[in-house]
Amino acid sequence: MKQDSILLFFCLLAITATIVFVWVFRSSIKAEERTPGIKNALQKRFWFLLILVVVFGIFASVTLPKSPYFAFAEEVPAKVIHVAALQFSFFLSEKSIDPKSPSGDNIELPLNKVVEFRVTSLDVNHGFAIYNPQMRIVTQTQAMPGYINRLRYKFTKPGIYHVLCLEYCGVGHPVMQTTFIVK
Numbered sequence: 001m002k003q004d005s006i007l008l009f010f011c012l013l014a015i016t017a018t019i020v021f022v023w024v025f026r027s028s029i030k031a032e033e034r035t036p037g038i039k040n041a042l043q044k045r046f047w048f049l050l051i052l053v054v055v056f057g058i059f060a061s062v063t064l065p066k067s068p069y070f071a072f073a074e075e076v077p078a079k080v081i082h083v084a085a086l087q088f089s090f091f092l093s094e095k096s097i098d099p100k101s102p103s104g105d106n107i108e109l110p111l112n113k114v115v116e117f118r119v120t121s122l123d124v125n126h127g128f129a130i131y132n133p134q135m136r137i138v139t140q141t142q143a144m145p146g147y148i149n150r151l152r153y154k155f156t157k158p159g160i161y162h163v164l165c166l167e168y169c170g171v172g173h174p175v176m177q178t179t180f181i182v183k
């Protein structure tokens with residue numbers, strides 16, 4: 001399948017990169033023997049790289065579990081909202097949206113319950129960013145043609161939320177927005 005061949009391609013790429021890396025690494029060991037005085041510098045580099053790897057490891061282990069990919073993954077959403085982006089508006093509906101004649105509804109979402117947005121685009125790439133009543137962004141995903149991105153979120157404050165496009169999608173981009181109510 002297409003996905004398998006992509007995976008195979010990247011595996012071959014990784015093997016090639018590893019071979020090149022090992023070759024460069026091995027030839028740099030020879031340089032150490034030829035040039036006296038470089039040992040200290042190489043030792044410093046070793047410690048620098050080790051500290052870098054440890055710091056990165058700590059950073060990754062703290063931040064990766066907080067990635068939005070895992071947000072509310074175990075929960076069943078109280079409401080599913082279908083979202084279709086189209087130059088230059090958003091359609092939000094509780095029913096699935098017909099791509100040939102998209103239409104949206106006024107959306108009212110429950111407070112303190114997990115809501116799932118299923119976001120797609122009917123033309124070009126758009127952004128789907130949700131702003132709270134104070135116009136601070138709370139969550140976002142991309143709206144891409146041919147893909148459905150699931151975005152789960154739990155609203156903890158009532159009010160009118162705004163949806164803005166975050167991807168420059170054409171002349172109407174600045175006015176591409178909609179609202180929904182959380183209560």
Ligand SMILES: [Cu+2]
Pocket residue numbers: 126127165166167168169170173174176
């Ligand atoms: Cu846009």
